[in-house]
Amino acid sequence: TRLTLQSEPAYYVPSVNWLVRDLPADAYVRIYVIRQEATNTAYVCGGVPRQETYPFSRWSQGETVFFDECVMSIPPDAPKGEYVVSVGVRDTNGLWLSAVDASGAVIESGLIPISTLTLE
DSSP states (O other), rough: OEEOOOSSSSEEOOEEEESSSOOOEEEEEEEEEEEETTTEEEEEEESHHHTTSSSSGGGGTTOOOEEEEOOOEEESOHHHHHHEEEEEEEESSSOOOOEEEEESETTTTEEEEEEEEEOO
């Protein structure tokens, strides 16, 4: 995905569909992070899934939760270049819940990479 920065903030809306395999009772907020490794610049959008309308407490095992999106504001002076887009879940203490990749390997950071974003 490419996003061209101009004199006003740009908006980016990452979105995922969740397949609920096992939901820990302490899941609290979903966080999207876009991070540029070269400058360690990061932008974050968090909250209750599906734009504050579908809390984890309503999710059921086996359910697919569609279109969990979050509107992110990117300032016009953001460093240009490639960013990794990730998503993760924090508990009520602010700690990342464990995550695994498609092969089942543990992702230490708790953030699942979902895409890349190029700011121009």
